[in-house]
Ligand code: 5GP
């Protein structure tokens with residue numbers, strides 16, 4: 001056995017054993033499930049920030065977006081738009097946000113890949129605390145070349 005991948009695998013198993021979403025997927029913790037296919041489930045969030053706030057969750061345990069093999073992502077997300085459309089119809093919402101947190105610093109509390117679907121209505125009380133500032137052009141140009149360099153590796 002190759003030690004590094006063996007250790008990675010072991011850590012992944014520990015993460016799954018403790019994972020609330022894995023337990024929900026296995027039916028060990030109850031949830032209000034509104035959708036399921038071979039690759040994903042959708043459940044209502046237990047602490048919604050808007051009516052119909054839904055979690056669209058990959059059935060396989062990936063800790064975050066960067067852990068998913070790119071070729072698997074399409075099948076996980078295939079039915080996301082259909083679920084969104086059904087939620088909008090049921091709630092009468094006019095629009096929606098998709099929020100996907102990765103790592104604790106970005107607000108991810110449950111390290112199992114999921115997408116928040118937040119139904120929105122004009123004048124609703126949902127606020128995201130963004131504080132945009134004008135970009136520094138030189139900094140932006142330097143950063144763009146760094147990212148492009150990294151992408152070409
Ligand atoms: P995160 O911060 O990881 O992006 O979001 C995790 C979300 O999962 C939170 O919005 C939280 O309310 C929700 N959540 C946590 N535990 C449970 C649970 O046991 N059941 C359901 N349905 N949602 C949960």
Ligand code: ZN
Pocket residue numbers: 015016019020021022023060061062111112
């Ligand atoms: Zn999990």
